[in-house]
Amino acid sequence: MSEPRVAMPLDLSLDPQSALPVDFIGGTTAVCDAVLRLRGEALAQELGRLARDLLGSPDGRYVPGPGLVEPGLSPAGVLRCAVTAGIEQFGWYEVSGPASYGDDAQRRLGSLAHLTASLMQMHALAQRSTHAYAQMEAQLAHQSQILDQIHESVLTMDQMGYITSWNRGAEALFGYSALEAIGRNILFLYADEDESVNDSFAEQGGRMMEVRRRKKSGDVFWASLSLSPLRDLADRPTGLIAYLTDITERKRAEEQLHHLAYYDELTGLPNRTLFARLVDQGLTVAQRNDGMGAVLFVDLNRFKRINDTLGRRIGDELLRQAAQRFRDTLREEDVVARLGGDEFAVGLFDFRQHFEATTVAQKLQAALDAPFMIGGHDLRVGASIGISVFPQDGGDAETLLGLADIAMERAKATDADPDRSVAFYSQDMNKGMQERMRIESGLRHALGNGELVLYWQPKFEIASGRIVGAEALVRWIHPQRGIVPPGEFIPLAESSGLIVQVGEWVLEQACAQAAIWQRAGLAPFRLAVNVSAREFTAALPVRVADTLARYGLDPSWLELEITESTLMHDFERVTGIMDRITALGVALSLDDFGTGYSSLSYLKRFPIHTLKIDRSFTTGIPKDASDCAIAGTIISMARQLCLRVIAEGVETLDQLEFLREAGCDEVQGYLYAAPLPAYEFERGLRENWLLVG
Structure with a gap:
């Protein structure tokens, strides 16, 4: 048991407004200190001493714990007061000794009991909270150990x-x-x-x-x-x-299982199951966009003989390489699959004309032209291809694939050259395709056998009536058919990609002819060469410069005509190409103006010299008010931008008069002259036309 503390003397005089003596209120730290610091018997003794000092009684004690306590003064002269807070009883005080206690003593002891109870309640609450926090920390530490394990x-x-x-x-x-x-x-x-x-x-x-x-x-x-x-x-x-x-x-593991389920193990291409799914998805999109789809069934020719003769190892490698060539030939959005054996299938989407599928088929066949060098063997295979078209022939992949298979068998059986055999399932499409293939094959032959020639249509200045240039127009002189109309072979050349070769030939021949006239002493005039969008690449300025240098031709002889659609893609790239061309001294003309985007923003940003009004507007002049308005607007706008304007397709004096009054600079058309061979054009230059000096 600890020694009882020595209490400070207490003045028990009361503050009229307080339940406790004034000095005791200032010394309540003694009670606080006891409750916070002491426990058990030591706490009871200290609280008893404080009670004795407060009441000046010789006998007094604090009894801890609950119990039945009658408050107030007992018959035996003992004053008791319970130490309670709410329903919780911590103990009670009792003092005795004097003969009697008055109300003041009872009030003092009650106030001490109330203070003690409040302090004990707060201390108990603090202990419980500390214990709870300790338990929570222990629990968190325990959970952390579990998570870490x-x-x-x-x-x-x-x-x-x-x-x-x-x-x-x-x-x-x-x-x-x-x-x-x-x-x-x-x-x-x-x-x-x-x-x-x-x-x-x-x-x-x-x-x-x-x-x-x-x-x-x-x-x-x-x-x-x-x-x-x-x-x-x-x-x-x-x-x-x-x-x-x-x-x-x-x-x-899942990816491997998926690959085994949906891909051909040998070539890595989709198998028939995945091909059907991908094609059905593509057809859904094509239907939503009002587009077309096609399935190509590709069968390799001579593969079975190679496989049987040289063995499966050589045959497998041949299939792998053929698959890679097909994949390299197609666009990323196209689908190519191996169906089994030497059979492949291709799904095409997002095209507008069925004959575009023919171009793809020919590219696939051309991809097999180069020999396959495998195991020291020079191997050659070709392909027969059948085509079915969505939605005409069918609405799902399996139906289209079956019909394309039938078309492939028909192609293989009816064509003299199986490696170039292509057939549509539809007979009507077949007829059109065969005609296109005949023209395309003939055009390829014409490029290498001198069947193409240049005609020249002069351009006249309205104000002076003098010739200021000419447009080079390609003509195909077929040995059996005679002159093939440009409308038959130019669109086909565009869709098949042959337009690039045709364009290169035209530039070469135009510069060669201009060099002849230059050496003959004719004054320079612009010879216009049409350039397709396919030709308008970074290589074009280099090709133009090389051609001019090869013929020693002054750049003032050459003008390139480009279409509006050429300008609509990749502004920075197109501008760079145009700047390099004009830096050579070659002029640029915008052909068919008004039929495409007709954006004013590029007219002021591109280095264009001339606008050409399309013949579709010239034809209606002067009777069609809309054509007159369009032509007049183009001319007015060009003058504001300091550009020259030429109208093509001028065939009547009324058209000429309207264009003259509207301020058009130049015209070309049958009113003045039809396209002529070079010798007739030169004769006209020397005999009938005045040249700009």
């Missing part, structure tokens, strides 16, 4: 995605320590930037999903992720808890 990665984050906890499983999975991870936003672990942290599913309770994450080493892996909301005591969301497990091996 499991292999699963567990982390928590606040509502903004900032990490608030990070277990050892997360350290092992990601390679970041808790010190490195906590406080950073979860986004630094993402491998895919389009993922969202606070998904709505997390607010509703969580779900499982598969995600890609990045480790500290930079490696990307697949993880199974479960997100659940964290909530406070008021059930308000405060963040998320994430559970992650590495499932990379499982994903690889």
